[in-house]
Amino acid sequence: MSKRLFSIVALLVIASMALSACGAPAAGGGDTIKIAVLAPLSGPVPTFGVSTRDGALLAIEEWNAKGGVLGKQIEAVVEDSQCTADPAVNAANKVIDQDKVHYIVGEVCSKASIPVSEIAEQKGVVQISPTSTNPSVTINPDGSTKGYIFRACFIDPFQGLVMAKFALGQGKTTAFIMFDQGNDYVLGLAEAFEEAFVAGGGTVVGKESYTAQDTDFSAILTKVADSQAEVLFLPDYYNIVNLVAAQAKERGVTAAIMGGDGWDSSDLDLAAAEGGFFSNHYSAEDTRAVVQDWVKRYEAKYGAKPDALATLAYDATNLLIAAIEKAGKDDPAAVKDALAALQYEAVSGTITFDAQHNPIKSAVVMQVKDGKVVFAESIAP
Ligand code: PHE
Numbered sequence: 001m002s003k004r005l006f007s008i009v010a011l012l013v014i015a016s017m018a019l020s021a022c023g024a025p026a027a028g029g030g031d032t033i034k035i036a037v038l039a040p041l042s043g044p045v046p047t048f049g050v051s052t053r054d055g056a057l058l059a060i061e062e063w064n065a066k067g068g069v070l071g072k073q074i075e076a077v078v079e080d081s082q083c084t085a086d087p088a089v090n091a092a093n094k095v096i097d098q099d100k101v102h103y104i105v106g107e108v109c110s111k112a113s114i115p116v117s118e119i120a121e122q123k124g125v126v127q128i129s130p131t132s133t134n135p136s137v138t139i140n141p142d143g144s145t146k147g148y149i150f151r152a153c154f155i156d157p158f159q160g161l162v163m164a165k166f167a168l169g170q171g172k173t174t175a176f177i178m179f180d181q182g183n184d185y186v187l188g189l190a191e192a193f194e195e196a197f198v199a200g201g202g203t204v205v206g207k208e209s210y211t212a213q214d215t216d217f218s219a220i221l222t223k224v225a226d227s228q229a230e231v232l233f234l235p236d237y238y239n240i241v242n243l244v245a246a247q248a249k250e251r252g253v254t255a256a257i258m259g260g261d262g263w264d265s266s267d268l269d270l271a272a273a274e275g276g277f278f279s280n281h282y283s284a285e286d287t288r289a290v291v292q293d294w295v296k297r298y299e300a301k302y303g304a305k306p307d308a309l310a311t312l313a314y315d316a317t318n319l320l321i322a323a324i325e326k327a328g329k330d331d332p333a334a335v336k337d338a339l340a341a342l343q344y345e346a347v348s349g350t351i352t353f354d355a356q357h358n359p360i361k362s363a364v365v366m367q368v369k370d371g372k373v374v375f376a377e378s379i380a381p
Contacts, residue, residue, distance in 0.1 A: 032075040033068070033330050035060065035320065036095035037313075038106030038116065043082035044212070045237050047265040048108045048309050052130060053078055054302055055313030056105050059321070069325050081107050081116075083237075088112035092119045102126065102332040103324070105316050108309060109237075110134035110185040117149045126332045126339065128152060128320050130312035131281070133159060133261065134184045138357040148336050150357040152316035152346070153281055154381070156185065159260050160192025160235075162279045162363045162379045167231050167258060168200045176206040176229035176255065178220060178244065180236055183212065189235035189260050197233075205229050217244050221251040232257045238265035245272035264308045264366075273368045281308040282348045283364045283375040294347045308348075315346035 037056045041049035060074045068074050077099045079091035088107050095101045096119070104120055104127040107113040113132035120127035128150040129137055135157065138149045167175065175197055179190035194204055206227045208220040221244070224232055232255040234244055241263050248257065249272060256275060263278040284295050284305045294314070298306040306314070323339035324330065343352045351359040360381055367376040 030072075030100075032073050033070065033324065034075045034077055034099060034101045034103070035317065036077045036079060036092075036099065036101040036104045036106070037317075038079050038081040038088060038091050038095075038104060038112075039313075040083035040108055040112070041078075041080040043080075043084055043087075044239050045083050045109070045265070047238070047267050047307075048083065048131075049080065051307050051309035052106070052108050052313040055130070055298075055306060055310035056317045058298065058301055059314045059317035063318075063321050069321050070328070070330060072330075074321065077101055081112055083107070083109035083112055085112055085115045089115050089119060092116045096120075096123050096125050102330060103320055103335070104128070105130065105313065105320060107132060110137060110188070111183055113137045114184060117146055121146045121148050124148060124332055126150070126320065126323075126336050128316045128339070130316035131261065131309055132185070134188045135356075136184065145356050148332065150319075150336075150339055150353060152312050152319060152348070152351065152359060153261075154361045154363060155358050156189045156260070157192045158381060159279050159363060160189050160194075161196040162365065163233070163235075163258055163260065163277075164193050164196035164200055164202065165379065166277065166279075166365050166377070167197065167233075167256075168202055170256075172230040172256065173202050174205045174227075174229045175202060175231040175233050176224045176227050177204060177208075177233045178217075178224070178236075179207075179209050180212050180240065181209040183236070185262065186236050190233065193233050193235065212240070215243060217247050218251060221248050221253055224248070224255060225251050225253050229255045231255055233259065235260045235262065237262040238268045242267075242269040242272055245269065245276065248272075261308060266304070266307065268368075268373070270368055270371045270373070274371065276368045277376060278366055279363045279379075280366050281361070281363065282311045283366065285375045286364075290345065290347055311347050315348050315351070318346065319344050319351060 039049035039052040081088035081091045110132040113129045130152045133156045180186040259278045327334040327338040349361045362380045365376040
């Protein structure tokens with residue numbers, strides 16, 4: 001071989017080595033282990049995003065202080081996924097294709113987590129949603145489980161049952177249901193509540209849908225008032241709850257307003273929601289040491305009590321890192337198997353996954369009382 005030809009061949013070999021090093025999803029490369037956090041930092045529900053990011057980052061900081069995982073530091077890649085399908089899908093593609101992450105914590109909102117799960121499943125990236133409660137996040141339309149997708153929270157059929165039982169237990173037998181037909185979470189939780197409420201002997205005296213763009217709910221609220229329903233079930237996020245609850249007061253609606261985890265926000269309008277009840281994943285009033293230690297560490301870092309979103313983001317991130325450690329390698333195929341078989345003492349309870357990658361956990365019912373959100377009761381599955 002001539003000297004010149006030799007150097008061209010050598011160059012080509014070096015170039016192809018460099019290319020495969022940066023282009024490959026090969027397990028265990030790089031100096032850090034990257035975890036993407038997809039959180040709705042802007043858009044309709046920004047407190048969800050801030051809490052989720054803060055909870056996840058604290059988990060990563062604690063692991064790094066103890067030496068990281070598999071001898072490497074953990075690097076967070078935070079993206080604003082806006083609680084909306086398109087920005088969430090763009091964020092997922094970006095972190096997988098450009099940042100080469102093998103692991104995603106997120107999204108919060110079911111309607112963003114469901115499309116992200118399709119990408120993660122297809123690309124072999126492990127996704128754990130801290131708080132998306134719609135069943136379709138972890139299961140395919142044919143009912144099979146998505147191998148790479150997990151969640152750290154209970155699901156809406158349980159949450160709906162909890163609130164139906166709670167309402168009936170309060171002696172309330174008539175309910176009016178309001179729901180956003182374009183939101184997977186709201187729609188699914190409304191259906192779950194209706195089914196359980198009727199099965200338990202209650203009557204649904206009215207049902208009306210609206211869209212996420214609506215701001216004037218007076219026509220529906222007039223019907224709610226006329227129906228004399230004892231419960232107005234409103235399983236939406238805090239931004240919509242604030243509008244509806246304030247207008248309900250103006251319209252003379254006397255029904256007790258009830259909802260789900262989507263009410264959990266430092267921006268919930270407590271005056272408007274006074275007297276309301278909602279199901280949630282955790283209460284900062286829980287006296288267990290694991291909870292009170294967590295509340296202290298979070299308060300020391302961020303100067304506020306952790307809500308359910310922060311707590312579940314912390315739990316979800318810890319679950320993921322514990323599974324990486326158990327797998328013994330930075331390989332999503334091995335980590336998903338480790339996660340499926342993991343038992344973990346999380347803040348929100350001891351977590352093991354069922355066949356559909358859902359943890360079996362209790363729910364709490366919170367009450368808006370005297371301008372504060374207080375613990376009302378805990379309901380086991
Ligand atoms: N469960 C909601 C969803 O699936 C998200 C959420 C969880 C919001 C917890 C607030 C608190 O869309």
